[in-house]
Amino acid sequence: MNAAHITDYHLFRVENCIEFASLTVRVVMWMREYQEKLFNGIHKNPATSNMVSTVPAKRDYETDEDDDVEGQIRPKRANTKNIGISEAELFRLYLVP
Amino acid sequence: MGQFSRDLTSPNPDIVFGSRLNRALLVDELKDNIKISNFSLDHRRLEEMLNITELLEVACGVTEDLFCFPTFVVERTSDSGSLHAVENQLLGAFRCIFEAQKIAQSRVNKDLPILPLGITNVGNWISLWAGWPNSSDEDVASIVLPH
Numbered sequence: 001m002n003a004a005h006i007t008d009y010h011l012f013r014v015e016n017c018i019e020f021a022s023l024t025v026r027v028v029m030w031m032r033e034y035q036e037k038l039f040n041g042i043h044k045n046p047a048t049s050n051m052v053s054t055v056p057a058k059r060d061y062e063t064d065e066d067d068d069v070e071g072q073i074r075p076k077r078a079n080t081k082n083i084g085i086s087e088a089e090l091f092r093l094y095l096v097p
Numbered sequence: 098m099g100q101f102s103r104d105l106t107s108p109n110p111d112i113v114f115g116s117r118l119n120r121a122l123l124v125d126e127l128k129d130n131i132k133i134s135n136f137s138l139d140h141r142r143l144e145e146m147l148n149i150t151e152l153l154e155v156a157c158g159v160t161e162d163l164f165c166f167p168t169f170v171v172e173r174t175s176d177s178g179s180l181h182a183v184e185n186q187l188l189g190a191f192r193c194i195f196e197a198q199k200i201a202q203s204r205v206n207k208d209l210p211i212l213p214l215g216i217t218n219v220g221n222w223i224s225l226w227a228g229w230p231n232s233s234d235e236d237v238a239s240i241v242l243p244h
Contacts, residue, residue, distance in 0.1 A: 020223060027214060031114060031168050034209065035135040038116065038166060041206030042142050 110190045112171035115197075118143065118163040138165065151200050157193040166201060167194045169214045176220035183217050190215060191228045 118140040143152065143165075155165045170190040172183045194213035202209045213228040 023225060027169060030214070032135065034168055035116065037206050037209050038201055039135045039138065041201075041209070042138055042146065 109186060110170045111173050113164075113167050113190065114169040115167035116165050118165055146204055147200065151204065155197040155200055157197060166197050168198075169216075170194065171216050171218065173216075173218035174220075178219060180217075180219050183219055187215050187217055187226055191226070195228060 116136050116138050119137045140163075143155075147155070152165075157164070157167055159165075167190070170187060172187045172190070174183050191213040194215075195211065198209065198211045198213065202211055211230055213226075215226045217224050217226060
């Protein structure tokens with residue numbers, strides 16, 4: 001087994017290693033530049049009100065289904081169902097031994 | 098990525114690069130050696146700039162490690178692993194990076210690019226992946242770089 005056989009068997013190429021090392025260096029440089037811009041944007045620029053959020057807050061997209069129709073007055077306890085039993089009967093059922 | 102992003106597995110990257118918040122400076126005196134740097138951001142400034150939904154998006158669901166704003170991901174497996182699973186994981190991570198970079202561009206600095214980057218490593222095979230907003234009508238555009 002010679003060196004050429006080993007390099008062929010493992011698909012090892014020196015130029016590929018150099019290319020990968022060059023790529024990683026460029027990626028690190030890109031990440032540093034990105035982080036620098038991000039850091040400067042967060043720490044050096046004051047937050048302004050004209051920044052537009054890409055993620056809407058819950059109140060921006062959620063509709064309130066319980067909103068009353070305009071002009072309609074709903075009693076505060078409108079959802080309380082009448083079960084057809086008086087308070088006296090309830091008192092007798094639950095409190096009187 | 099559109100509707101196909103819903104079919105991706107939840108990302109579980111082997112290595113991911115990004116920033117960390119310096120909240121530990123306030124809540125844990127044992128970690129007081131963490132200084133503000135390019136890779137350690139002031140959480141108080143971020144909380145002023147972003148709402149709670151955006152803070153959760155840029156953290157990509159990683160809350161305990163104070164991680165945020167991912168930029169680069171590495172997915173790897175051995176020769177016996179599945180190339181499809183690795184690429185699926187990478188695309189899932191790209192979706193998180195894409196959303197975080199979109200928020201960073203709109204809320205922090207307009208000059209920040211939207212460019213998720215990553216590497217898949219299966220056995221001896223390494224490929225570089227990148228994603229960017231597609232302005233054309235095509236759903237997917239593939240580019241083969243010259244050798």
